[in-house]
Amino acid sequence: xxxxxxxxxxxxxxxxxxxxxxxxxxxxxxxxxxxxxxxxxxxxxxxxxxxxxxxxxxxxxxxxxxxxxxxxxxxxxxxxxxxxxxxxxxxxxxxxxxxxxxxxxxxxxxxxxxxxxxxxxxxxxxxxxxxxxxxxxxxxxxxxxxxxxxxxxxxxxxxxxxxxx
Amino acid sequence: xxxxxxxxxxxxxxxxxxxxxxxxxxxxxxxxxxxxxxxxxxxxxxxxxxxxxxxxxxxxxxxxxxxxxxxxxxxxxxxxxxxxxxxxxxxxxxxxxxxxxxxxxxxxxxxxxxxxxxxxxxxxxxxxxxxxxxxxxxxxxxxxxxxxxxxxxxxxxxxxxxxxxxxxxxxxxxxxxxxxxxxxxxxxxxxxxxxxxxxxxxxxxxxxxxxxxxxxxxxxxxxxxxxxxxxxxxxxxxxxxxxxxxxxxxxxxxxxxxxxxxxxxxxxxxxxxxxxxxxxxxxxxxxxxxxxxxxxxxxxxxxxxxxxxxxxxxxxxxxxxxxxxxxxxxxxxxxxxxxxxxxxxxxxxxxxxxxxxxxxxxxxxxxxxxxxxxxxxxxxxxxxxxxxxxxxxxxxxxxxxxxxxxxxxxxxxxxxxxxxxxxxxxxxxxxxxxxxxxxxxxxxxxxxxxxxxxxxxxx
Numbered sequence: 287x288x289x290x291x292x293x294x295x296x297x298x299x300x301x302x303x304x305x306x307x308x309x310x311x312x313x314x315x316x317x318x319x320x321x322x323x324x325x326x327x328x329x330x331x332x333x334x335x336x337x338x339x340x341x342x343x344x345x346x347x348x349x350x351x352x353x354x355x356x357x358x359x360x361x362x363x364x365x366x367x368x369x370x371x372x373x374x375x376x377x378x379x380x381x382x383x384x385x386x387x388x389x390x391x392x393x394x395x396x397x398x399x400x401x402x403x404x405x406x407x408x409x410x411x412x413x414x415x416x417x418x419x420x421x422x423x424x425x426x427x428x429x430x431x432x433x434x435x436x437x438x439x440x441x442x443x444x445x446x447x448x449x450x451x
Numbered sequence: 452x453x454x455x456x457x458x459x460x461x462x463x464x465x466x467x468x469x470x471x472x473x474x475x476x477x478x479x480x481x482x483x484x485x486x487x488x489x490x491x492x493x494x495x496x497x498x499x500x501x502x503x504x505x506x507x508x509x510x511x512x513x514x515x516x517x518x519x520x521x522x523x524x525x526x527x528x529x530x531x532x533x534x535x536x537x538x539x540x541x542x543x544x545x546x547x548x549x550x551x552x553x554x555x556x557x558x559x560x561x562x563x564x565x566x567x568x569x570x571x572x573x574x575x576x577x578x579x580x581x582x583x584x585x586x587x588x589x590x591x592x593x594x595x596x597x598x599x600x601x602x603x604x605x606x607x608x609x610x611x612x613x614x615x616x617x618x619x620x621x622x623x624x625x626x627x628x629x630x631x632x633x634x635x636x637x638x639x640x641x642x643x644x645x646x647x648x649x650x651x652x653x654x655x656x657x658x659x660x661x662x663x664x665x666x667x668x669x670x671x672x673x674x675x676x677x678x679x680x681x682x683x684x685x686x687x688x689x690x691x692x693x694x695x696x697x698x699x700x701x702x703x704x705x706x707x708x709x710x711x712x713x714x715x716x717x718x719x720x721x722x723x724x725x726x727x728x729x730x731x732x733x734x735x736x737x738x739x740x741x742x743x744x745x746x747x748x749x750x751x752x753x754x755x756x757x758x759x760x761x762x763x764x765x766x767x768x769x770x771x772x773x774x775x776x777x778x779x780x781x782x783x784x785x786x787x788x789x790x791x792x793x794x795x796x797x798x799x800x801x802x803x804x805x806x807x808x809x810x811x812x813x814x815x816x817x818x819x820x821x822x823x824x825x826x827x828x829x830x831x832x833x834x835x836x837x838x839x840x841x842x843x844x845x846x847x848x849x850x851x852x853x854x855x856x857x858x859x860x861x862x863x864x865x866x867x868x869x870x871x872x873x874x875x876x877x878x879x880x881x882x883x884x885x886x887x888x889x890x891x892x893x894x895x896x897x898x899x900x901x902x903x904x905x906x907x908x909x910x
Contacts, residue, residue: 357551357753360856361824363885379885381825383552383855384545384753 328416329392329432330441331374336416337392337424339432344393344424348380351445353415357382359408364389364400364422371395371424373431378421380411393431395424522571523671523729524736531749539636541572541667544751552753553858558677559718559750559758560859560899565677566718566750567739571667572636575726576646577629580659587622587630590649592777592796594787598624603698603713606785607777608645614798614805615773616780618642619765623700623713631700631711633672633724635767671732676722676758678902679745684723687738688712695723697903706738707731717755719762719901757855760864763816763896769828770814770852770866778805779868781814812849813874816896817882819863823889826865826882827854834870835879835890848873851882859899865891 328338334352337344353359361381371377371391378389400422404410411419426432436444519537528535532548546552559566578587584595593606602624608617618641620634634642646662653660675684685692690703690712700713708731716722727735740747756766765771771780776798783806790796794803817826832849854865865882873880878893 357546358553360553361822363824379824381856383556383757383858386825386827 328438329435330438330444331390331392331435332444333374333390334445335390335392337432337435339426339429342426342429343398344395344426344432345420346389346392346422346424347415347420348389348411349441349445350415352387353412353419356380356387356412357384359411362404362408362411362421364405365391365397367397367400369397371397373428380408389421391424392435393424393426394428395426397422398425399423520667522569522667523732524569524571524673527733527736528569528749533749533751536752538752539572539639541636543569543572544749546751546753547749550748550750552751552757555748555750555754556757556858558746558748559754560677560720561679561746563679563682564746564748565675565679565683565722565739566754567736567747568674568676568750568755569671569736570674570724571671571729571732573672574632574634574636574639574642575665575670575672576632576634576642577663577665578632578646579629579661579663582653582658582660583630584624585658586649586653586660587632588790588796589653590645590797591620591622592786592790593622594789595622595624595630597787597789598622600624600626601700603700603715604785604787605715607771607782608642609777609796609798609802610773611797612801613773614776614778614801616767616771616775616777616782617645617773619767619771619782619785621713621715623711625700625702625711627702631726633726637768667729669729671727671729673725673727673732673736673739674716674718674722675725675739675747676716676718676720677745677747678721679742679747680720680722681904683739683742683745683747684712686742686744687735692723693907695904696906697721706735708735710735714904717762717764718758719764719897719899719903720758721902721904756853757858760853760855760866761857761859761897761899762901763866763898765814765866766853775814775868776802776805776810778802779810779812779814809871811871812868813871814852814866814868815874815893816898817851817854817865817867817880817891818860818894818898820879820890820892823863824884824887825854825856825863826851826884826889826891828852830854830865830867831883832867832869832891833881833883833888834873835881838881838888848880857898863889863891864898866896869893 328336330336330349334349335346336349337346359380359382363379365377373394374390376388377391379386401420404419404421519540519542521542528544533544534546535542536545555566558564588595590608591606592609593604598604603621605621607619610617618634618638620632623631625631643664650660650662681692687706688703690701695701695714697714700711703710703712705725708727710725710727713724715724777783777786828851830851831847832851833845834848838845849867849869851865851867857864876893876895880891881888882891
């Protein structure tokens with residue numbers, strides 16, 4: 287099983303549900319529920335960012351759909367550590383040959399870390415957008431904002447619909 | 452992408468007027484209307500393009516079927532997995548599924564490789580009549596009288612009062628009684644107005660000139676570019692490609708279709724542009740893509756832009772426009788020597804004064820000194836020394852007009868205009884990108900050495 291901090295929170299949840307189905311034990315059921323609570327499944331914005339929250343710290347990145355559409359990223363301008371961000375405000379940019387695309391912060395909070403590896407090697411965003419290509423971490427000031435973001439399946443529906451075009 | 456209803460309506464109106472003009476021969480009123488609609492559409496499009504940096508732009512916006520026009524290669528693009536965008540009233544590929552823009556760019560410069568671009572959106576014009584040469588010379592800077600048969604020249608329409616560049620174009624002197632002109636899609640309406648107005652003036656003086664404009668529905672234009680271009684082309688044509696010199700032109704059959712081949716391009720590599728009837732274009736394109744003698748792949752507008760920037764070539768609307776003279780743009784060489792001496796091209800007075808006294812600003816190449824974000828069109832430029840001294844109060848010394856990360860060089864490059872005293876290679880400037888300063892150096896262009904075809908010397 288991958289670490290909880292890494293990608294595939296939803297697959298962690300799926301594995302735990304499998305356990306429930308197979309073993310039908312109360313103890314196992316309890317563990318799977320608590321794994322779900324801890325894992326903080328990924329949420330998505332309509333601007334194709336994802337955020338994954340663990341104990342009020344959100345890790346932010348861009349979705350697979352976004353990295354594919356952008357093409358090879360040559361430069362990542364990330365928000366400075368300590369920056370206080372508002373939801374939906376521009377906080378950085380990702381540059382490809384063709385254009386610069388802004389990064390919008392999914393939630394309000396204070397930036398507590400940014401991914402220096404991505405600044406060094408922007409292509410990590412293309413090759414590992416949910417794992418090594420995370421962009422920055424933010425300490426949430428308004429955790430309720432998470433509820434207004436899309437779940438993974440809602441996001442899948444959203445990109446299939448082509449509504450954002 | 453934020454395209455306002457007004458902008459879309461303007462673009463559609465321009466498209467309709469342009470199509471009407473092309474089908475019939477067009478008349479004065481039609482030309483004037485098309486010019487206004489076209490200018491409005493072009494302005495709206497370029498405004499949207501500059502202002503829009505949202506995800507949705509990067510993710511592309513599928514154009515509506517009734518808006519932009521399809522080129523004869525539309526089906527082929529879709530079959531090849533192209534991501535299409537609306538550009539100058541046409542639906543064109545920006546990239547294809549099989550290759551990202553950077554990969555496509557690098558492919559175009561690779562040995563035994565070539566890229567095939569659909570440039571059917573560009574306007575093709577034939578100028579006929581015994582006074583055709585005098586007619587075109589009255590509008591542009593080239594010495595067409597002195598141009599040999601079957602040779603092409605890069606030139607510009609210039610403004611008679613300001614000397615500003617109204618469009619850049621290629622004129623080919625054919626042996627068949629006409630001049631073949633290829634000009635920018637984005638200036639279609641303006642160019643038609645310029646030429647039609649002059650045609651009327653010539654007719655009024657009893658001179659003989661006839662214009663024929665070709666739209667994409669009638670004629671296609673394909674650009675085959677790369678070190679493998681000649682190798683891919685030769686088996687498909689009866690002419691000896693080795694004898695077709697750079698900027699030379701000839702009629703030939705390509706994959707059985709009558710075509711005009713011109714050895715020129717917009718990438719800095721060897722290559723040809725193939726003008727062919729619209730109904731044969733897909734067949735010719737497929738034959739080139741299927742070449743067993745070179746790895747030919749389709750390429751789109753994304754790679755086209757980064758390739759031409761590396762080659763130091765201007766994009767009308769960005770690096771040159773009606774406010775830039777050939778002297779400011781560093782394009783004095785497109786003014787024929789005889790034309791300069793005779794001072795008989797539009798705007799000659801202004802241009803010649805700038806040649807004598809020096810222009811106030813110059814187009815330069817810029818290269819980032821130490822990484823940082825790419826600096827793109829619109830970024831302000833400051834002289835390093837002045838910025839250091841005056842800080843936030845410094846006056847901008849210029850502006851970037853095109854920029855991108857260079858796939859070949861692995862560094863950020865750009866073109867822009869700067870105060871003439873800062874135009875010397877080696878000068879350090881600061882580009883302002885999203886509020887931060889990026890240090891760049893003036894460098895000579897082309898950024899990447901060009902590899903235009905050189906005829907093998909006679910033994």
